[in-house]
Amino acid sequence: MSSIQTLDSRPLGKNGPELPRLGLGLMVASGIYGTPPPDNERFKFLDEAYKKGEIFWDTADEYGDSEDLLGKWFAANPEKRKDIFLATKFALRGGTPRGGLHIDSSPEYCRQAIEKSLNRLRLPFVDLYYVHRLDKVTPIEKTMEAMVELKNAGKIKHIGLSECSAASLRRAHAVHPVTCVQVEYSAFCTDIERNGLLQAARELGVAIVAYSPLGNGLLTGTIRNREDVAKPGDLRGMLPWLRDENLEKNVAIIDKISEIAKAKGVTTAQLALAWVLAQGDDIFAIPGTKRVNRLEENLRSLSVSLSKEEEKSIRQLAEACVGERVQDMTGFAFADTPPL
Numbered sequence: 001m002s003s004i005q006t007l008d009s010r011p012l013g014k015n016g017p018e019l020p021r022l023g024l025g026l027m028v029a030s031g032i033y034g035t036p037p038p039d040n041e042r043f044k045f046l047d048e049a050y051k052k053g054e055i056f057w058d059t060a061d062e063y064g065d066s067e068d069l070l071g072k073w074f075a076a077n078p079e080k081r082k083d084i085f086l087a088t089k090f091a092l093r094g095g096t097p098r099g100g101l102h103i104d105s106s107p108e109y110c111r112q113a114i115e116k117s118l119n120r121l122r123l124p125f126v127d128l129y130y131v132h133r134l135d136k137v138t139p140i141e142k143t144m145e146a147m148v149e150l151k152n153a154g155k156i157k158h159i160g161l162s163e164c165s166a167a168s169l170r171r172a173h174a175v176h177p178v179t180c181v182q183v184e185y186s187a188f189c190t191d192i193e194r195n196g197l198l199q200a201a202r203e204l205g206v207a208i209v210a211y212s213p214l215g216n217g218l219l220t221g222t223i224r225n226r227e228d229v230a231k232p233g234d235l236r237g238m239l240p241w242l243r244d245e246n247l248e249k250n251v252a253i254i255d256k257i258s259e260i261a262k263a264k265g266v267t268t269a270q271l272a273l274a275w276v277l278a279q280g281d282d283i284f285a286i287p288g289t290k291r292v293n294r295l296e297e298n299l300r301s302l303s304v305s306l307s308k309e310e311e312k313s314i315r316q317l318a319e320a321c322v323g324e325r326v327q328d329m330t331g332f333a334f335a336d337t338p339p340l
Helices: 039-051 066-076 078-083 107-121 140-152 166-175 197-204 215-220 244-264 268-277 292-303 308-318
Strands: 009-011 018-020 056-058 085-090 092-095 101-103 126-131 156-162 180-184 207-211 283-285
Touching: 039 066, 039 292, 066 078, 066 107, 085 107, 085 156, 107 126, 107 140, 126 140, 140 156, 140 166, 156 166, 166 197, 180 197, 197 207, 215 244, 215 268, 244 268, 244 308, 268 283, 268 292, 268 308
Parallel strands: 056 085, 085 126, 126 156, 156 180, 180 207, 207 283
Antiparallel strands: 009 018, 092 101
């Protein structure tokens, strides 16, 4: 790995490898917030991420063509596979005829989904496999047993959960150690501090991987009005934070946070990422982007330190944000599962 940079790293939980505290969320690069760039541009982006030491890559089977794109990149760069810690996910099965999510965390679908993902990725294994959401029908113990089968077969190296409850995490961990939990965490979204999930993870030695650490772009300071998220394919228009009745209040909060950033000589996004990382060495963040300049900006947040007063000021400002989490609208946030 001498040809790539080394970033600030920590162990990914008690049972995981040393990884950069800032990973790379790849959902955005596959069209979730608008039309994806051409493949050649995305390949160049992945090349640059690799060179800059951004080697903790996060995707999912439902992120557009992401797994297919990565499969092409790995086929063209087989020597780089050993350096990348690759995470993907299963359990989302697209929308239902009536709208909404179709979640399936059954053992049967788990086994089917990994084969599809490995085929698309053109790989024999992934480093980390997440249960993207719990279907609230399958006991978590049954899902974990299937995940352990995959691990014993060499198809996955580590097991993760996403948007689970504290009780589900404890039950899952009793079957087999869970390496990390992926969950929304930012100055605008601190639910895990109050619902017991962060406490349970820390008791068990499970890392937290924060998705949407920039509040779906709101904490970058670049979203000022509804038109900023009105591009074709940009799903952020549904965010409660960005509704007409909430947007002006939330932008005013961001402006105050931006003043703190300006006084420190950093961008609002860098301050927001530094805030998440300041919550503990067991916290990792995976901001998503498809632009090299944003990637570079995000990486510079690793050198931003916050005083206790700054951390508290940002927290107090953000507590005034209005609008529920979009995940709360799905019915699968912090999900429990039936008893075994």
